[in-house]
Amino acid sequence: MRILVTGGAGFIGSEFVRSTLLSPRAKVSDVRVTVLDKLSYAGVRENLDPVADHPRYSFVHGDIGDADTLDRVLPGHDAVVHFAAETHVDRSIAGSAPFVTTNVLGTQRLLDAARRHGVARFLHVSTDEVYGSIPEGSWTEDSPLAPNSPYAATKAASDLLVLAAHRTHGMDVVVTRCSNNYGPYQFPEKVIPLFVTRLLDGGTVPLYGDGQHVRDWLHVSDHCRGIELALRHGRAGEVYHIGGGTELTNEQLTGLLLAATGAGWDRVERVPDRKGHDARYSLRYDKAAAELGYRPRVDFARGLAATVSWYAEHRSWWEPLRRRAARAAA
Known part of the structure; x- marks a missing residue:
């Protein structure tokens, strides 16, 4: 099988590439992986260094919005796994145009090219944020979409385009929606690496509002196993939830990160709440468990400890990226 992975130099995409090519089961696999990534501020080519010399790996520097690039790269691939997206909610609030361009128009162009070139399967990686906020209980795959941030709205739009390609054109598509990911190689603007790197440097961390917003946490390796x-x-045309099963308030998460880095609550700055901040996300993943055999394997306490240790040991990876994130936000 030949797989085109879009956004494969990002946090989740690079984990998928590494696990696909380097896991024990990969030794008996014939899977070949092509990464297509435009290397935006959050795309890190070094994330793929562990597979750089792998005989079944290749990299293409390009944009999913460029039809000529897609027509050059897609022929011969059996599947697309589509990670490429603008993903940071705060940036989408500051300016939504790049999110519409990449997440909506880019996805449509990729779908059109995949159909032109007869790609057998198209898997679209999405998010629980498309549902908005849920005060109690958990969403199922049939829950209505009600996104509240520009980021979530563009992901919901891309989900609908993918599912429409199945209904209209008969494309073999699958959509996955995940909860909040954490783990190594996550760009240091997201909450866990942002807090960990600031605390390791002796700085303070910003906690939005009252800190009672609830998120479900999923280790990136579990997410990628669910995607595989x-x-x-x-089944073609279906949506599958990939959840982590660990719900925490942001205040609880902050306390765990303070403890893991030996810091106290004096290092926390309470800041005004984010605009349109969703109060709670929660996914049911019974369908993925029943049909795919998916269940999260990484215990959250163990996974978080390993993540904090990884950032402590990889300053040379995240220090330049933190400066890059600051420049991109300027």
């Missing part, structure tokens, strides 16, 4: 299961076994 959906790619291989998911």
Whole structure:
């Protein structure tokens, strides 16, 4: 199988590439991976260094919005796994145009090219944020979409375009929606690496509002295993939730990160709440469990400790990226 992975130099995409090519099961696999990534501020080519010399890996520097690039790269691929997206909510609030361009128009161009070139399966990676906020209970795959941030709205739009390609053109598509990811190689503007790197440097961390917003946490390796299961076994035209099963308030998460880095609550700055901040996300993943055999394996306490240790040991990776994030936000 030949897989085109868009956004494969990002946090989740690079984990998928590394696990696909380097896991024990990969030794008996014939999977070949092509990464297509435009290397925006959050795309890190070094994330793929562990597979750089792998005989079944290749990299293309390009944009999913460029039809000529897609027509050059897609022929011969059996599947697309589509990670490429603008993902940071705060940046989408400051300016939504790049999110519409990449997440909506880019996805449409990729779908059109995949159909032109007869790609057999198209897996689209999405997010629980498309549902908005849920005060109690958990969303199912049939819950209505009600996004509240520009980022979430563009992801919801891309989900609908992918599912419409199945209904209109008969494309073999699968959509996965995940909860909040954490783990190594996450760009240091997201909450866990942002807090960890600031605390390691002796700085303060910003806690939005009252800190009672609830998120479900999913280790990136569990997420990518769920994606692989959906790619291989998911039914065409279906949506699958990939959840982590650990719900925490942002205040609880902050306390765990303070403890892990030996810092106290004096290092926390209470800041005004984010505009349109969703109060709670929660996914049911019964469908993925029943149809795909998916369940999260990484215990949150163990996974968080390993993540904090990884950032402590990889300053040379994140220090330049933190400066890059600051320049991109300027």
